[in-house]
Amino acid sequence: MSSWLLAQCVVEQLQQAGVRHVVLAPGSRNAPLSMALHRVQEVGAQEIGAQGIELHVRIDERSAAFLALGMARALEQPVAVVTTSGTAVANLAPAVMEANEASVPLVVLSADRPLTAMNSGASQTGHQFGLFAGQVRHQVQLTSDATPKAWRFQLRVALALATGQRTRRPGPVQVNLHLDEPLMPTEEGLDAPRPWQVEPSRPAAPVSLEAGPRTVVLAGDARPAVGQRAAQLAHEAGVPLLAEPSSNARVGQAISTYRLLLGKPDLGGQIEQVVVFGHPTLSRPVTRLLRRSDVEVVVVADDARWPDPGFTASRVVDDVELAPASDPSWLNRWLTADLDMQTRLQLAQRPEAGRDPRPTGLAVASLVVERTAGQVLVLGSSNPIRDADLARVPDALFGPQATPTTVFANRGLAGIDGVTSTAAGIALALDRPTTCLLGDLTFLHDAGGLWLGALERRPTLRLVVLDDRGGSIFHTLEQGAPEHEASFEKVFGTPHRTDLAALGAAHGWQSATVDDLAELGQRLRVPVRGPELLVVPVTRDDRRAWAERIAAF
Incomplete structure (x- = not known):
């Protein structure tokens, strides 16, 4: 057997399981998988199998994993992420943890050095099998000296557990592939696989x-x-x-x-x-x-x-x-109480003499929720999703003919990492215009997610970033109390001076800073046509007072 045969077998089983998208972070040891996946996309499904696969390439493994997570979450189908050996695999951990808690079928295909190289000090050789212990539904390691029958069985079990067909608990799995040289394609081909099917378990009656x-x-x-x-x-x-x-x-x-x-x-x-x-x-x-x-x-x-x-x-x-x-x-x-509370919130946001003229996070979130009614919306963690939580249900979502807004958020562990990449994955998987509302620190945390290769399909994605120059959610928590003011800004506020619009423009996103609600409303009415970034400056100076004020309504 060989690494090339193993790579072909992996792709074959992905196709049979209905996997439509694979995200690849390039490397040397995962070369057989990279070549096999590229062959599927370039040559077509007719030669390799019954199901085509779209290959997405990202240079940063963490961004690649969250891109795959977003796709799997949107499609409710398994999506694979492929890495090379070494530290590359560890960068998948945040997305794997989110997939675990959110029951998202993320398939990790981690290339590894031969088992015989373990503990030898060989380059990029470490103990990466079991790296996600406690976070995956299943983990298995395959070697290039086994047989296609054994490979197929192990891969089928892993993919079935990722989708939760029998357990009704989908989630991430790790398939660790020990690939030996030669790593480039050979003339070897697989025999045709036998048909197989796993019957899903059925829910009980209401x-x-x-x-x-x-x-x-x-x-x-x-x-x-x-x-x-x-x-x-x-x-x-x-x-x-x-x-x-x-x-x-x-x-x-x-x-x-x-x-x-x-x-x-x-x-x-x-x-x-x-x-x-x-x-x-x-x-x-x-x-x-x-x-x-x-x-x-x-x-x-x-x-x-x-x-x-x-x-x-x-x-x-x-x-x-x-x-x-x-x-x-x-x-x-x-x-009745909801209508009254909405009126109070609107009155409380009216401009007052001496007040910071920048819009509030609630005002921006309410506008975004209104303008994206019936569309696809992704919400970042921290304050943006909490501001959206107080936004009025748009009129467009009333009545039997209403088209609900399709909303996504990484709420499994509610982290701020990978949000841009997740949103891009959702937009690419659904092939629908998508808007993502997120904060400035969340945006900076996934700056690598802005990178779009010249040969990659570009997501129809609009990022709306609430830029308050730091971490405003901490103002509303215990550490934001006046008695902790001396330490707050350094260790919780974490102020920055980054020009977010310039950062987006440097990566080829159509970027603008919008400091007026009316202008923002006009821009949000324009259909999303490609990677777009709108940075909205807001204030966080009165965030705690605002939270206390509305809590007292």
Whole structure:
């Protein structure tokens, strides 16, 4: 056998599993995989197999991994990322950890040196198998001296576990490939594989629940189908829908200011039952609700694992049917309070004498949410997604004919790394115009994601960066209290002087700085046509006072 045969076998099994996209970070040891993947794209599916693969090349492994993560998240299908040996593999760790917590089918194909070279001090030879222990659904190492039958079996198991076909728990897997020389293609070819199929496990029938007068549906970060199911259930039962911005349930009569209303004794304080969809982790009021001992928590889980941050869940089900609420005033009270809270938020943002003229993060987020209604929106962590959490549900998302906004966010571990690359992956995979709202530190953290090779397909992606010259979310946390002011700016505020628009322009993005809401609104009305960057200067000086002010509404 040979490394070239093994590489062909890997590509063959990716095709049979329906993998449509592979992201490659170039190197020497992964040369057989690189050549086999390029052959598929250039020669076509007719010669190699039944399924074509689009190859995307990125020079930075961390960006490559998040690009693949975004694609896999958007398509809900496995996407592979290929690296060479050595430290290259370690750069995948953040994306692998996010994929683990968010149940995203990310396939790591890590090239490695021959097993006989281990511990020898040979160049780029380290212990990379097991590097993601505890973060992957499965890990296997393949050697070039085995047989195609053995390779095919191991690859099929890994791909089935990545998709969760039998476990109903998709997630990342690592296939570590020990490749020996020669690394270039030879005349060797594989025999035709036997057909194979893995039957997926099936969810159980819906469980019927009574919708008491004080039931709410809570939708956390979720896939579009899950979010739509949560919205449908709340609508049919006539109960309040508390939907996080990345829940894909924020439509119709969703309560946009729910996190402020949860602290009201006559609303949040009276909740008796919560039906949970997705992964709710965004705000502390929601966490406090799920920790209450006087609330019954029913979790609707679409895979083998379920969220229960308060350790209070009494039931875990595949799906539910909720009887109509017996008291319509319960929903009406929430809707009325939501309208009142929205009015207060709008009045609080009116310009005042002596106030910083720059727009607030909430104003920018509200405008972005409004202008992207029914489109594809990616939300960065920290304040942007929390500002979007208070944005009013756009009028375009009301009614039975409304097209929901497809919203994504890296909420598995809620990190700020890899957001630009994730958004680019989503835009490329869906082949739809995509807008990403993110903060300046999040943008800088993935500056490598701006790189687009001259031979690469360019994402139809618009980045809207809230630039407050530092980390504004820390102003709203304990370390932002006045007594910690002396140390705050150095170790939490982390101010910078980077010209973000110039950084984008240097990478070939159409870039502009926009300091006026009216101009931003006009730019957002123009369809996204390619890589575009809009930097919006905002202030963070009064961020803590603003958070305290709205909490007191």
